[in-house]
Amino acid sequence: MTVKDSAGTAKTKTQVLALMTETTPDTAKTYTFDGxxxxxxxxxxxxxxxxxxxxxxxxxxxxxxxxxxxLQEINQMFPALVVDSVSDDSVAAAGGTTVxxxxxxxxxxTAIAYEGPTAFTSVTVISLNEVSAVTPAKTAGTYDVIFTDxxxxxxxxxxxxxx
Numbered sequence: 723m724t725v726k727d728s729a730g731t732a733k734t735k736t737q738v739l740a741l742m743t744e745t746t747p748d749t750a751k752t753y754t755f756d757g758x759x760x761x762x763x764x765x766x767x768x769x770x771x772x773x774x775x776x777x778x779x780x781x782x783x784x785x786x787x788x789x790x791x792x793l794q795e796i797n798q799m800f801p802a803l804v805v806d807s808v809s810d811d812s813v814a815a816a817g818g819t820t821v822x823x824x825x826x827x828x829x830x831x832t833a834i835a836y837e838g839p840t841a842f843t844s845v846t847v848i849s850l851n852e853v854s855a856v857t858p859a860k861t862a863g864t865y866d867v868i869f870t871d872x873x874x875x876x877x878x879x880x881x882x883x884x885x
Contacts, residue, residue, distance in 0.1 A: 725799050734830065734872035735800040800873045801827045808867075808882060815884040817859035820844075823869075828853050830872035836882070837866040860884045 725733045733741075809822040823834070827850065834842040834855045842855035867881040 738796060800830065802873060803827050803869060803871045803876045805869055805876060805878055812883045812885060813857050815860060815862045817857045819857045820854055821857060822852055822854045824852055826851055831869055833870040835868045836860050839868060
């Protein structure tokens with residue numbers, strides 16, 4: 723699901739929360755969306771969220787200026803990342819191999835790294851279900867792979883081997 727302002731600029735969960743003012747400090751947090759920095763003062767998404775009005779096509783009005791929302795509603799806009807598999811789980815220790823990761827809700831991925839951390843390069847979101855990246859050099863061994871997206875991070879234990 724993609725969240726955008728009226729100018730079509732994609733917003734991460736962190737950016738959406740930055741547009742909000744926390745109105746209750748307890749565990750059932752609520753936020754008031756102030757609309758600043760969001761073009762016409764509204765945020766839109768390109769998927770259906772129950773209880774929100776349609777603006778055109780599959781474009782849904784997510785939040786309007788002054789609206790109070792819960793953290794749960796915000797979290798619904800940024801579903802959890804799922805990584806199921808990789809095209810090549812055994813790669814050269816020298817790095818430079820392009821690999822493809824497959825799963826769900828992958829459009830928010832901003833970084834991929836081996837534990838350590840050693841960052842992959844050329845991270846490219848291909849679709850909701852696929853991301854490609856180039857492996858870095860890493861001493862021979864089996865490593866966790868950490869995926870960072872707009873909702874946090876996901877660690878896949880012993881996910882890739884370098885030789």
